[in-house]
Amino acid sequence: MVRIGYAGKRWWVIALSFFLALCFSVMELGPMWALWAPDWISLVLIYWCLAVPMRVGVGVGWTMGLLLDVATFGLIGRLALTKALIAYIAQRFALRLRAFPVWQQACAVFLLLGMEALIITLLALMMGESDAGRPGRWVAVLIGAVLWPVIFISLRRMRRWARLP
């Protein structure tokens, strides 16, 4: 690893964006919005996995998932698992996805979020949770994919400001 290449780069921007995403995830938006709120952590995680796959990947995804599990009083380990999987797939196809136009990326994001929602639903069914099949989860997936261009453009601006590769 070449150390000199990292001088002057503001890597803490990545941590800040994850912190903001965590805040958005637990923010009180009222009962109706809370059901449809997209998974901010997943969106931010996908962006950084595509942009800097050598820095952000499975480990970061798993840690953020675990923090989200604790912050939202969920079953510990569930979101950690799905976020690690999302990070793994996004990291794997990072070079290919980066060449896509934004709307095609949004389709890929839709598939990733849909996969996560499916896994969460299946796990919730296995655990016998009463809200396993709530339809709001799928609306949230769609909203997340629609929001991808916004996330992409704002995080890209942040990344360029921070002089990250």
Add this chain to the structure above:
Amino acid sequence: MTYGIGRSRTRFVVLALLSLVLMGLDTYTDSLKQTRPIVGLIVVPVHLVAMIPALILTQANALPFDVARLQQDYQALKEHRLLLNSRLQRLEAIEAENDRLRSLLSATGYTPDEVLLAEVVQVNVDPYSRTLLINRGTVEGVYEGQAVLDANGLLGQVVRSGVFRSTVALITDSSQAIPVMSVRSGLHVLAYGTGQGNALTVPFLEPTANLREGDVLVTSGLGQRFPKGYPVARVTQVVSSLEESFLRVTALPLAQLDSISELLLLWPAKPVVPSDISPKQDPSSG
């Protein structure tokens, strides 16, 4: 530009297995229950920052814009307070008398329960689950299994407590069952949440059971989870049919479950001990 696909694959497999182990531990054992508050400290700043917009909004709403409405509210509250005060006087006399009688019976003394006001942060409007998120947590001493009330009766219990937030399952949630007794007949039954609509059900009652429409059900203190004597529901329907071997009983909760904004967390004055519910004292409370 290589970042080790193989390495990230092994890392993923290891972490996935670790999450499965964590999920298993969280579901089947209590070992993670103790670590939860400690790990929760890491996300405390997140909750603090996330509270800011809601705080600003409530501050803005609290500004007195409409003086006439405020005066009207004030007048109504004043009248209500007068009414409550008159009732309280009667209650105090009864309480004193009750204490005297209890000391005569050399029973354990009565001390009032402690309560704390909490606000609802989020409502789960899912048709099958009846849970709320409230703005109190282990910082205020909230514990899992704690009883939650409103002004009219029992609302439910705390099922998960975080540092600043807790989840409350309402009595109508399908996972809830409350040991109750009929005030009129002293009959001990279990009231189950149905998860559908605003109703409780009392299953497995024989057709001869002494339960009628209009009976008020209060917590019996059995099971030592809910303190004794708090009103829960009123029986609205008792149907006996020849096809079924049990009565079909429906009860409506006395607490206003459909419009909850504030609720009371309850700390029982003393642990509910079995000797408290000896048959000798049942007639006095029934």
